[in-house]
Amino acid sequence: MATLxxxxxxxxxxxxxxxxxxPVLAALLRKNxxxxxxxxxxERLLRATTGSGGALPGLLPW
Known part of the structure; x- marks a missing residue:
């Protein structure tokens, strides 16, 4: 029961x-x-991983 x-x-x-x-995975795996x-x-977290804040192909268009 403790494991559950x-x-x-x-x-x-x-x-x-x-x-x-x-940080991206932690944000996506939050229990709540x-x-x-x-x-x-x-998207913001992924851009932060590039260090440049530049375009990330294939992500949200906005």
Whole structure:
């Protein structure tokens, strides 16, 4: 029962091998759906990983 409780309430671990994508994955894996990153937040986080804030092909057109 403790394992089931932990799965539902504990933060999802993000791999150390995620590198610069760690903040993006953490934002997408939040337990509470209302706190998860939406498309705009995800795009912002992905742009931040490039270090330039430049265009990321194939992402949102806005």
């Amino acid at each position: 409780s932990a799965l539902m309430t504990a933060p999802s671990p993000v791999s150390e091998r995620a590198g610069v994508l760690q 759906p209302d706190e998860r990153a939406d498309a705009h937040e995800t």
